[in-house]
Amino acid sequence: MPKKTRLTEVERPMPQAARLSEDATGPRPAGTARSTLPLDGYTRWGELKHVIPASHETVRRRELAGRFPKRVKLGSARCVAWKNSEILKWLADPASYRAPVEG
Template identity: 40%
Template sequence: MTNKPQLPAPATLPATGKSRFSQFKKFIPVSREKFRQLSKEGRAPQPERMGIRCTFYDNAELHRWLADPINYRIEQ
């Protein structure tokens, strides 16, 4: 077996695109479960399901939430 070289994690969250929770968890001040609860209440970005076990979040919405997490609300 050959070992694949691991790419270094980015130091910042990209402004566009999609990210999984594991890719942005170091940038947020809450746990996975609290983030899930906030998403369910509409106070954090909504997940986008790409399959049964594949969930992504929009980076632009994550940046909007990170700029003001207390006053963030989902735009309907």
């Protein structure tokens, strides 16, 4: 039986999000918000995790601190999503983003 070898970083195929795509503004990573998130509507975590450079737990902690958009319940407590317009604002300037105060 042949011995299994591990692929090095150079030999591994490039993930889909890291490949370049082109549009009117020129080349950019395919996983960027402009190419994956519409301006309005909501996005669930399964799609958002490919756009946000943070883990689910980091996002949760930033939400509690007001440093990331708040999730919205869609029907049940287990079905949540984030508003695309707020995610795009956060992606534009994550360091100074503050979630809108509900009230």
